[in-house]
Amino acid sequence: MLYGSTYELLTKGAPHLGFKVSFVDTSNPDIVAEAIRDNTKLIFFETPANPTLKLVDIRKVAAVASENSVKTIVDNTFLTPYFQKPLELGADIVVHSATKYLNGHGDALGGIVVSSYEEALAIRKGVLRDMGAALSPFNAFLILRGIRTLALRIERHAQNAAELAVFLKSHKAVKQVLYPGFDRNLESNPNLKKQMAGFGGMLALKIRGGVDSAVTFLNSLKLCTVAVSLGDTATLIEHPGLMTHAVIPREDREICGITDDLVRVSAGLEDVADIKADLEQALDAI
Secondary structure, three states: OOOHHHHHHHHHHHHHOOOOOOOOOOOOHHHHHHHOOOOOOEEEEEOOOOOOOOOOOHHHHHHHHHHOOOEEEEEOOOOHHHHOOHHHHOOOEEEEEOOOOOOOOOOOOOEEEEEOHHHHHHHHHHHHHHHOOOOOHHHHHHHHHHHOOHHHHHHHHHHHHHHHHHHHHOOOOEEEEEOHHHOOOOOOOHHHHHHOOOOOOEEEEEEOOHHHHHHHHHHOOOOOEEOOOOOOOOOEEEOOOOOOOOOOOHHHHHHOOOOOOEEEEEOOOOOHHHHHHHHHHHHHOO
């Protein structure tokens, strides 16, 4: 699945510009190949997916795209260049929400496009110049400041997320934990194991009792912050169906695994024991 606002851009904004968009399961390269038409121009996906953390084999999808003269764009926000380098795996363009891990402090807004010189020049002349989608100097300063500590921060985010994923699997109120390290395709697909140097700081859980239990859980948090962003120093937790992905029709959300019992967690930099204690007391409150 894609971030909710990305979905809305593709379903509502793209048609006004004359683009047609097809939504397919990019974790299956065969499905991607079948969906390509004579007028297909690009394939866009996130891996790990937001918020289900589903993995996509970048190398295989990029190969399918290249065989059909189609460009591949990968949203690499969740893993950052520290853990994943899509351009080295065949992608043509990589995008990041720099608001998240690259900035890392929840105090800036920005986006980054990474590509070849020719692609970057075309974007700069045809988009930045004409549409004005350029960072303010202060936002640029804050993001550059954050990038200096990215290596240190993302390692701690990933360490905490891994511990939380294991911890949450054992709680009676948790039905399922979604985490890249738990993806069943890792062992059977060597590409997936090689394309990531780490699993990042994101995970999600499905809570027994549905949306009511999920809301009780969120309202019972004390240390963790209920917020839609991610990649902050603080642990941020949200309900995709009610927050980040609320713009997506329920039936479309559920097809992609974004059910009403799903809660997304961005593991912060706090002491992991403190995060566990807060999650446990909130789950016990259900």
